[in-house]
Structures are given as C-alpha cells and as structure tokens.
Amino acid sequence: MMNKPPLLVSACLLGQPVRYDGHGKAMPSPLLFELARRYQLLSICPECQGGLPTPRPAAEISGGDGGDVLDGRARVITQTGQDVSRAFIDGARQALDSAIRHGCRQALLKANSPSCGNRQIHSGRFDQQLQPGSGVTAALLQGHGISVFNENEMDRLLLTKPQP
Ligand code: SF4
Numbered sequence: 001m002m003n004k005p006p007l008l009v010s011a012c013l014l015g016q017p018v019r020y021d022g023h024g025k026a027m028p029s030p031l032l033f034e035l036a037r038r039y040q041l042l043s044i045c046p047e048c049q050g051g052l053p054t055p056r057p058a059a060e061i062s063g064g065d066g067g068d069v070l071d072g073r074a075r076v077i078t079q080t081g082q083d084v085s086r087a088f089i090d091g092a093r094q095a096l097d098s099a100i101r102h103g104c105r106q107a108l109l110k111a112n113s114p115s116c117g118n119r120q121i122h123s124g125r126f127d128q129q130l131q132p133g134s135g136v137t138a139a140l141l142q143g144h145g146i147s148v149f150n151e152n153e154m155d156r157l158l159l160t161k162p163q164p
Contacts, residue, residue: 050091065133
C-alpha cells in the first residue's frame with residue numbers, strides 16, 4: 001500500500017484539550033475518520049510547544065498579523081497585557097521544523113487563531129471582531145510554501161492533490 005501523505009493538523013481539531021480555555025474543538029467524527037484514512041496526521045499545538053500552559057489567558061495579535069509578528073513589527077498580547085510573542089514564534093518554528101522533517105506540504109489548522117488562523121485573526125482589541133490576516137504559525141508555514149487550510153475548507157483540502 002502506498003504511503004499516506006503527511007498533513008500537519010491543529011491538535012485541538014483532533015479533540016485534544018489544548019486550547020486556551022482547556023478544551024478541544026474536535027471536528028465531526030466522519031471528517032476525522034476521512035482525514036485519517038487519507039493522510040498521516042501530524043498533530044501540532046504551536047502555543048503549547050512554544051511553552052505556554054493550558055489553560056492560558058486568551059491572546060491576540062496587536063498591530064498587524066502573524067507575518068508582522070515574525071518580522072518584529074507586531075506583538076502577541078494576552079488579555080492581561082503580557083507579551084507572549086516569543087512563545088508564539090518558538091511554537092511556529094517547531095511546527096515548521098516538523099513539517100520539513102516529514103516532507104509535509106499541507107496543513108489543516110484551526111480558523112481564526114492567533115497561531116493557526118489561515119485567513120482571519122481577531123482584531124487585537126478583544127472585541128470579538130475578525131480581520132483579514134494569518135496567525136503566526138500559519139504565516140510561517142505559508143511563507144515556506146506549505147498550503148494551509150482551515151476546518152471550514154475541508155472540501156478544498158480533500159480536492160487538492162497532495163504535492164510531492
Ligand atoms: S495553537 Fe493552534 S492547535 Fe493549539 S489550541 Fe490554538 S488553535 Fe489549537
């Protein structure tokens with residue numbers, strides 16, 4: 001049987017209780033089953049891998065998006081005002097290392113997260129508003145040619161042929 005292509009997946013989408021609030025956000029079982037049938041799933045949680053505890057204070061990107069954080073032009077700040085940019089960047093680098101090590105060209109990451117969001121992130125004002133932009137890990141992966149999908153884009157992911 002052919003080897004299944006690797007796919008980085010946000011651990012919370014697999015049901016692991018790693019979110020800031022101590023919970024997971026598992027996708028419906030049939031979708032998880034289909035993913036596991038097609039891919040070798042590589043679970044990541046950049047915020048945990050960057051050294052942050054669970055549960056942890058909610059954090060948002062202030063002054064830009066994930067790419068700006070990587071370039072030092074914006075920061076990730078918790079609701080209590082702590083700068084956690086370093087941990088977010090460390091976690092993103094570990095996710096990229098894992099992708100490179102496994103030859104992974106695609107990722108399925110949690111929408112709207114300051115780490116994992118691939119299209120939108122919160123405003124940085126903790127006002128529930130979203131704005132265009134990627135989280136820190138999504139931006140780093142995208143910058144290295146890895147296609148990042150979110151859990152609402154499963155159809156697109158499953159239609160996309162894994163790149164060699
Ligand atoms: S960093 Fe990513 S994987 Fe970890 S809890 Fe947040 S969205 Fe889920």
